[in-house]
Amino acid sequence: MRHVTLLVVTVLAFLFAGRVGVVEAQTTYSHLVVIVGAAGDDVYQEVFHNWAIELIDAATNKLNLSPAQITYLGEHPDLAPQRIAARSNRENIEQTIARLAIETSPDDQIFFVLIGHGTGAGEQSRFNIPGRDITALEYDGMLNLFATQEIGFVNTASASGDFVNVLSGLNRVIVTATRDGRQNNQTIFPRFFVQAFAQDVADLDKDERVSLLEAYNYASLEVKRFYEDDGRMLTETSQLEDNGDGEGSYEPLASKTDGKLAQRMFLDSFMGPANTATTPQAHDPSLRELYIEQRELREQIEQLRLIKDTMGPELYAEELETLLIALALKDREIRARGGG
Structure with a gap:
């Protein structure tokens, strides 16, 4: 259990570190x-x-x-x-x-x-x-x-x-x-x-x-x-x-x-003006497919957290670890193609 928990923490750290450089460039309109x-x-x-x-x-x-x-x-x-x-x-x-x-x-x-x-x-x-x-x-x-x-x-x-x-x-x-x-x-x-x-x-x-x-x-x-x-x-x-x-x-x-x-979901554009030099284009076919996969992984993580109380701690940690690693790799692939 301790090994799994440490690995999850490592993956979370990897996710955060990999996204530090793009947070300010991303904007939700x-x-x-x-x-x-x-x-x-x-x-x-x-x-x-x-x-x-x-x-x-x-x-x-x-x-x-x-x-x-x-x-x-x-x-x-x-x-x-x-x-x-x-x-x-x-x-x-x-x-x-x-x-x-x-x-x-x-x-x-x-x-x-x-x-x-x-x-x-x-x-x-x-x-x-x-x-x-x-x-x-x-x-x-x-x-x-x-x-x-x-x-x-x-x-x-x-x-x-x-x-x-x-x-x-x-x-x-x-x-x-x-x-x-x-x-x-x-x-x-x-x-x-x-x-x-x-x-x-x-x-x-x-x-x-x-x-x-x-x-x-x-x-x-x-x-x-x-x-x-x-x-x-x-x-x-x-x-x-x-x-x-x-x-x-x-x-x-x-x-x-x-x-x-x-x-x-909010009707106001809370995050401010877009950085058009770094925001990926929504019509890029390769990025669109990767973003779909990224969003699906995030949804799976959210769904897993919702049923956490019905699972044993070992099983929950293992499944969360699998999804977090997949999401980290997907994030890396998106960045490699110029996305955020």
Whole structure:
């Protein structure tokens, strides 16, 4: 046991020493894409647009995102031509996702927030946009362009629940306003989700940052309170999924299965400006594959730590040692190819 423990410590020291020179060069950028779909009438059009602007203003003024990090696609760009980049049709959504897949760095976090109406039908569930809708299955294919980046996909629309199972995957946090496609009344969830970032109401751990998990928990609680105060039965049951099992949780931390990735995703770019001379390009095919393998090893280490109490100390140390050595070698290979 003592030999194994010493070897694990040695590997950890090797990992740290190997990464000291690149920590400052690595930067995590956050990117925000707000998509407002087909409203159906002037009232919803104004409400949806106002929510989008409130979120974008919070991202800009409170969270210090630059305009280059924010994309707003709306049904009617003429509502705010200085704010809305393009119409929220299929072509522009596809182009935006493809562009970000090329421009973002491997460790970046990308948030997609969908505001509008939806219809639920499993893989064919849709978020309603001008023109031909994009199905949940098609969104899943688009998100596969992000090999290593962490994705927060927040569908606040009605009947959005089936997106969870379809989009579930590695490095993804999927949030929906409803439990399934049958909850098809218009949702109030986006109002409170936006409020979590725009107002000082959701920072429960008082670290002066609002994680995606904190925003979800705040919105979920406020939706429940809204229906109770109004004397109505709850017709939207939100869920969050981020462990890749395709099963969403209404209360992520209480479930002990979801919430860990969402807890470390933040809309603000906390680590500062990028060093473009040293940040590896996300579209480099050889590096993309290595980053995928690196991320998978880190996930395996995290999963092993979660079940530590169910294992004998010798077995845990041996399995941890194997994974740490593999990760150290993978880090070395990435650095040898110019990555960080």
